[in-house]
Amino acid sequence: MEFIIDAAVKEAYEAKGIKDEDIKAVVEGAGKDRIYNGSEFIAKKEIGDMTVYARYKMEGDKATILSAYKHKMKILDIVLVGDDTEWKYCANGAVVKAGHTNLTYLGATRSGPSLVEPESGQSWFEEYLANGALATAEVLFQQKRA
């Protein structure tokens, strides 16, 4: 698989501690375990203590990485299933819903808005939340160790 990664995209994900090989592991290892909205894919993979996401487009064997992000919180169960979204889960073709999923970190469990597929129990978190509230909460907890 060939990867096309813009310098600005690479700089942004490297600043979050994500490496090139993480991106490749997410995209190449996804198979059908990814969601698709007719234009782009989101795939995720647990790497070490992180869940790494790649948002990308495919053209033949070429993957153009649009962005990558991560969170350290561990994904737990779906707690709310809402309306349909534009996304479909490639593994079973089911429509992905808007929902809420529990996340746990250093002993604390709370939920966050997510994309959910109830049949498989899969959840995905979007970039705005991972880079915003989840990252802030992680720092808040971690800084107590500093």
Place this chain on the structure above:
Amino acid sequence: MSEEIGPTDAVCPECLKTIHAKKIVENDDVYIVKTCPEHGTWKVKIWSGAEHYKYLYEFAAVPKTPTKRAVGDIKDCPHDCGLCNRHLQHSCVNVVEVTNHCNLNCPVCFATANGCGYDFHPDIETIRGMFQTVVDFVDSPRCVQISGGEPTIRDDLPEIVKMAKDMGIEHIEVNTNGVRIGNDIEYLRKLQQAGVDDFYFQFDGTDDAIYMKTRGRPMFDLKQQAIKNVAEVGGIGITLVVTVVPGVNLDHVGEIIRFAARNTPTVKGVHFQPIFHVGRYPVDPTDDNRVNLPQLAHEIEVQTKGMLKADNFMPTSCSNVHCDMKSLSVVLPDYSLFPLTTMALGPPAKTDDIANKTRKEVSEFWRFIEVSMDGEDETRDKDDHTWNTFIKRAKTHYLTVSAMAFQDVWTGETERWERCCIHVVTLDRKLIPFCLFNTTARDGTTLYRKKTFCQ
């Protein structure tokens, strides 16, 4: 059976001469045993839980002698303090006393204000000199606590605060009993405009029966009015400072924490100070007259019904690890606490510049954050158990619950004095660890206070 866990030095409670001491464990309690060849032996319980006491050493900061010191080599620690090249920690807070007059006459007063046999009410140039000592000896950011006596009896306090800020002292905390700011909101406004960052606010409980014992008069309504005034004026945070006395208010610590939570975001913290004994003591205080930090943490856990657990308290690692403990919680919309700190996090990863980190915390984290910072948000007052709401609350509604075990002549020891980071500024340009500064012998003779302020 007793186990010796370390030699240390101390001063004799009778004559204040430097003597050798040792710490021992008996029945899982840690004691300090002091022997003066002339005046006998004293044994005082200082900690409950020997393994916990030993484990805390892993939280100790990397020793860091202040680079700018008023005193060079010394012969007799702690009698030639100032700080010297034996001291192992920088200042994180400097205490500048601006009067020993007070508008209360409390039975309990570490500063022995009023009727202490000397008068200290320096002019503004003398105070400028004390601020200059801070500027000269402490690196930025500098945090000064203006203390007394009661600083707010001075009409020129706003001028003093402004002078400190103009001289490069970034964070100003005023230690107050709240009488003036509860009664005189215009004076409070002047303090706010002058640049006061927070009040270190004497608060002994939510019941006037407590104040009758500790302050000799009912004060709870006035305390609430003062907090209300500070909220109305805005821009200043409050730390409730509680002198904890067994038999007086030790059984109220849980209620005090709940009161503080209900008064966030104006109230940013509760700081418990277990009573320490200074002044004249015809009869030695007993272990029953004291409460140590693990005992206090246990009481907090019981009285908050586990909302805040003993394990949520960690040493700041700024002072000696047996001097303080601190927790940080987000206050949720139902005023329950969501603790962020836990001993399970283990020792801090980086302690080589902990005093600088603490000064920044005092100046940045404890500072009042305007509620309007984040705009109107209807989710702020209800908890939907999401991380989003949690973070929005955390920006404004947080509460530190901390404690500091100040030392007196019975409990004091060199191992703790030499790691102290709270230093009183003297008129002769020295910085003296707070506990040393306030130490008195059994007959009331002071180690430093009187000779410093009776020049």
